[in-house]
Amino acid sequence: MTGICKQHEIHYRQALKSSRQKATPARLAILEVLEHARHPLSADEIKGALPKGKTDLATVYRNLEMLKEKGWVSALNISSQTAYYELSKLEHHHHLVCESCGRTKALAGCKAAELTKNFLNQKGFARIARHSLEYFGLCKKCERTNN
Amino acid sequence: MTGICKQHEIHYRQALKSSRQKATPARLAILEVLEHARHPLSADEIKGALPKGKTDLATVYRNLEMLKEKGWVSALNISSQTAYYELSKLEHHHHLVCESCGRTKALAGCKAAELTKNFLNQKGFARIARHSLEYFGLCKKCERTNN
DNA sequence: AACTACTTGCAAGTAATTTGCATTTGTGAT
DNA sequence: ATCACAAATGCAAATTACTTGCAAGTAGTT
Numbered sequence A, B: 001m002t003g004i005c006k007q008h009e010i011h012y013r014q015a016l017k018s019s020r021q022k023a024t025p026a027r028l029a030i031l032e033v034l035e036h037a038r039h040p041l042s043a044d045e046i047k048g049a050l051p052k053g054k055t056d057l058a059t060v061y062r063n064l065e066m067l068k069e070k071g072w073v074s075a076l077n078i079s080s081q082t083a084y085y086e087l088s089k090l091e092h093h094h095h096l097v098c099e100s101c102g103r104t105k106a107l108a109g110c111k112a113a114e115l116t117k118n119f120l121n122q123k124g125f126a127r128i129a130r131h132s133l134e135y136f137g138l139c140k141k142c143e144r145t146n147n
Numbered sequence C: 001a002a003c004t005a006c007t008t009g010c011a012a013g014t015a016a017t018t019t020g021c022a023t024t025t026g027t028g029a030t
Numbered sequence D: 001a002t003c004a005c006a007a008a009t010g011c012a013a014a015t016t017a018c019t020t021g022c023a024a025g026t027a028g029t030t
Helices: A006-018 A025-036 A043-049 A057-069 A112-120 A140-144 B006-018 B025-036 B043-049 B057-069 B112-120 B140-144
Strands: A073-076 A084-087 A094-098 A104-107 A125-139 B073-076 B084-087 B094-098 B104-107 B125-139
Touching: A006 A025, A025 A043, A025 A057, A025 A084, A043 A057, A057 A073, B006 B025, B025 B043, B025 B057, B025 B084, B043 B057, B057 B073
Parallel strands: A094 A125, B094 B125
Antiparallel strands: A073 A084, A094 A104, A125 B125, B073 B084, B094 B104
């Protein structure tokens, strides 16, 4: 898509270096794509947005996996078929997902975390690492086109 | 597994009939399995719990799909790899999912619905049909075995 | 410039789910 | 009860999303 902008590139290189990860072109490009994404993307969509289809899908998956482990990227459970990825540097948040077109909107703030505490010492769970809260509906665009 | 108990069978037959769906053995058996399940099951697990492995997996999937459309069964987004199904006749609720063993616990009550209203008239969404709220952590059993 | 461990592309492999099609089976009508 | 037929099923093949093995390439150190 667009090239990598210098600002970001420098930032990413430092982040990668401090985690002892190599700053490969594929990695920088994937981060750049996610940086500009308006909504969470599937691995395939990410590959599609990469400059000149030279990067293999396997590489995309491998990098997403490591970015996820480092906590830089998070995967969403909005489809039981496909994972969608976004940068996790944004404030913790949830989404509205259109069941017709799949478009998502981020929702600021999260009240669900408060609820978490109530569950911690019950139900035989040692600890709760994360939660997912997603709303599914119909965006206005899809409603108009009667989907 | 166990046979179909008469009580349930009669109930299911009526429900199916009123939706103009045939009461096939596979259908009745799948409903019976879900009725007795202690936690959401994958299509494969459902097939495994069916009497004498004669029902094809494709049939299980096709039936789950129709049961979902009728609103009798709902699928959970707890893994982006596999769908887990449960009867939706239970009170609306969410789950605790152990990231190690996959075991789930149902959580009574749902505070998330309240939050929904706040989103309805914003974000360009026409309406919100459903939401998913799942907590992921480690159940005590898995913590003990140091997973 | 050389070394080496980490990365990548490519091809093959898996797991979950879907689809095509010929055959069988519930069900309402007879 | 029997019939007719749309709906449902089994089986095999296809599809999708993702993973893995391996030889070749490369970032980052020396």
